[in-house]
Amino acid sequence: MIDIHCHILAEVDDGSKDLNDSLAMAKAAVNEGIHTIIATPHHKNGAYENTKKQILHKVEEFNTVLKKENIPLTVLPGQEPRIYGEILEDYQKGDILTLANGGQYLFIELPSGHVPRYTEQLLYEIQMAGLIPIIVHPERNSEMIENPDILYQLVKRGSLTQVTASSIAGYFGKKIKKFSLQLIDANLTHFVSSDAHNISNRSFKMAEAFDEIEKKYGIDMIYLFTENAELLLEGKAIYKEIPSRVRNKKILGIF
Numbered sequence: 001m002i003d004i005h006c007h008i009l010a011e012v013d014d015g016s017k018d019l020n021d022s023l024a025m026a027k028a029a030v031n032e033g034i035h036t037i038i039a040t041p042h043h044k045n046g047a048y049e050n051t052k053k054q055i056l057h058k059v060e061e062f063n064t065v066l067k068k069e070n071i072p073l074t075v076l077p078g079q080e081p082r083i084y085g086e087i088l089e090d091y092q093k094g095d096i097l098t099l100a101n102g103g104q105y106l107f108i109e110l111p112s113g114h115v116p117r118y119t120e121q122l123l124y125e126i127q128m129a130g131l132i133p134i135i136v137h138p139e140r141n142s143e144m145i146e147n148p149d150i151l152y153q154l155v156k157r158g159s160l161t162q163v164t165a166s167s168i169a170g171y172f173g174k175k176i177k178k179f180s181l182q183l184i185d186a187n188l189t190h191f192v193s194s195d196a197h198n199i200s201n202r203s204f205k206m207a208e209a210f211d212e213i214e215k216k217y218g219i220d221m222i223y224l225f226t227e228n229a230e231l232l233l234e235g236k237a238i239y240k241e242i243p244s245r246v247r248n249k250k251i252l253g254i255f
Helices: 019-031 052-068 087-093 119-128 142-146 149-156 174-185 206-217 219-233
Strands: 002-006 036-039 074-077 105-108 132-136 160-164 191-193
Touching: 002 019, 002 160, 002 191, 002 219, 019 052, 036 052, 052 074, 087 119, 105 119, 119 132, 119 149, 142 149, 142 174, 149 160, 160 174, 174 206, 191 206, 191 219, 206 219
Parallel strands: 002 036, 036 074, 105 132, 132 160, 160 191
Antiparallel strands: none
């Protein structure tokens, strides 16, 4: 498996605290069947700044350690920028890193409580600049949970999304699990990845999530998500179905 969203680099954000943490995460990933991870430190989220240059250096260092420790895992560079107005200018300056440094797919993190008014316009401008935005963990955005049509419109206009494995496996609660599955039902998500921060309370859970997906949707849906991660690494177009609106099942005001 390929995990395209992970906070495995040490001492850069709220993920791995030190090298020992990172190595423990690497071993846990391998045990789950993960052979490649894109390290995606937070950037410009109000607490952390990790520029492209810094991340490339950290990833190179960590891969050297993994080789020395004989851990069969490859770590590639990535970044999780919080949405902000100057992101394209910073991309041109060389501070923003695309996934696997591949020049095409770009993570975009939204605030957890709302969707900024300029989101649609900025995601359009990102696409006009030749990049493909991937909205991370939309299932944990409270405004999207209440009004999923916001996400439908963004996906319809070309943005992709990535749902967290722990959300599908139920670790963020029943409401978020239900919404995650609704996004899969409606073809509103294209990747499943871990967003792992550690091995205690924010671990990988990829195998659990895929078990859940296979039970509900069958093996073809597993292939779609795993192949999309491979296509992303190759810089190719991913598989996507026509999106539809999430159906909120309300009858006479009763959920």
